[in-house]
Amino acid sequence: MSDKKYKHKQKSMVVSYNRWGYIFLIPFFVVYLVFQFIPLVTTIYNSFFENYRSGLTQIGPNFVGLQNYITIVTNGDLINYSKNTMIMWIIGFIPQIFFSLLLGAWFTDPSLRLKGQRFFKTVIYLPNLIMASAFSMLFFTLFSDNGPINSILVNLHLLAQPFKFMSNATAVRCLVGFMNFVMWFGNTTILLMAGMMGIDQSLFEAAEVDGATSTQVFWKITLPILRPILVYVLITSLIGGLQMFDVPQILTNGTGDPARSSMTLIMFLNKHLFSKNFGMGGALSVFLFIITGILSMIVFKISYAGEVK
């Protein structure tokens, strides 16, 4: 096809080749438009309307301006559920980053020469691939009032009678945080390790010559150099935390009980979507979109901006 053109003009040939760049981009942008961009616009549009069902009567859609936004902020829902989401995220994130740094430092420390690294990496990454809903269902059955965990604790005489994990706000939050920790620390370890292996070995050698302990090396060399990756891990994990859904949804059967103390933002959104309260759901989505948008910009700035030449 292009043989003939080739003989004619080098330049027009390059241009006609480059036209293919646009052609190859068509599938991505058509799909993006239909399944993400139009939905985004529809979501924002819906947030300005009063549109819900009250019993059997359909209210709206009536244009109400920013009323949905005002309602969701003033009735405390947004603040409450943001607080729940953040608490459960922090419970999981603190051990996650702690153990990831520790493991990353150990795995990349040449003087330790740990054996079985591949085995350990394989094992700690495993929970990341597990279906979160099934994992959560498993925890629910294990920690239920007469489940195996209670039976073990009672048999070992650590407890006089079964502890009702699911009726205790702190216990439920800790279980959610713990599951998130188990599912994500392997992933973070592998990311941090990649960063640690990229550090110039001569820095460590110089530190050793100067008589620095491994603790000093970690705090004074490894950590400062890792800062961009740590910020990346922190923010992507925060974005992931804001999306927290499967685990608390299945664990509490969508109620966020006890007393909605484990109801996350996305669980709240999911409730609105099922009850077809599109106005409030829209306002909540726009809030989430703005927050994740700002966080994404930070990730973009620190990690990918250099990619575009």
Added chain:
Amino acid sequence: MSENAIKNNTTSKGMNVHARRTIAYIVLSILSFLCLIWFYILFINATRSNSGLKTGFTVIPGRFLIQNFTNMINGTVPVLNGMLNSVIVAGLSAGLCVYFSCMTAYAIHAYKFKGRNSIFTFILMIMMIPTQVTALGFISFMGKLGLMDSFVPLIVPAIAAPVAFFYMKQYMDSNLPLSLLEAARIDGCGEFKTFNSIVVPLMKPAIAVEAIFTFVSSWNNYFTPALILSTDKKKTLPILIAQLRSADWLKFDMGVVYVTIAFSIFPVIVVYLILSKYIVGGVTAGGVKE
């Protein structure tokens, strides 16, 4: 090894290597235990009968695995059907995702057209936006298109996957020289044919890694399928798991509950253990650059 330990001990004021190594092994063993114990308990419980499970936990597996499995298949929750649906949705998503992400990455990688940089920047910027924030518009627009309760809204969006795109683009940067494409052109190979018969085969390692990740995330996805699918026969595994939870689960045969959870978790574990080398390596490849 001990020489090294002694040397280190004398030169540094901190703990000697031997002690640090021991602590490292202990912590690693505890963490590995924390990762694996749940699957062990799940396996044990899946092999025990409902009445046996009520008497408490045992360390040794029971003999009821096959019976629990038969009860599950004959039960009210259409697990086999759900598995088939999950395989269809996840398989097609993975296929479409890798092929078209490769194509998008190729467009940015191989051609110098106007607006190329802005498009690249745009795709990277939308990478982190979660699907949940557009879910409301998504279901109402899918309703308008008549696509509710169908697999299309769960499969086709995989074509526009910024993360897979970025991974492919990075792989191309280091593994797909433009001179090769020039050579194909001089030999008179059309652009589309070049992509299919030269680029795609060269991208196989990246395609394999991304296919696994897309398959697993689609297999595990609960949020969107739960909003789109409403017919029992079309539901995927995560929705069925959620149904187990929302039903009056105390009346359930617990052996069947455990075997159902095991049934949705273990296929992924088996695939993972076979391919773990590539998967663990692939985690970082698409990730950050310092």
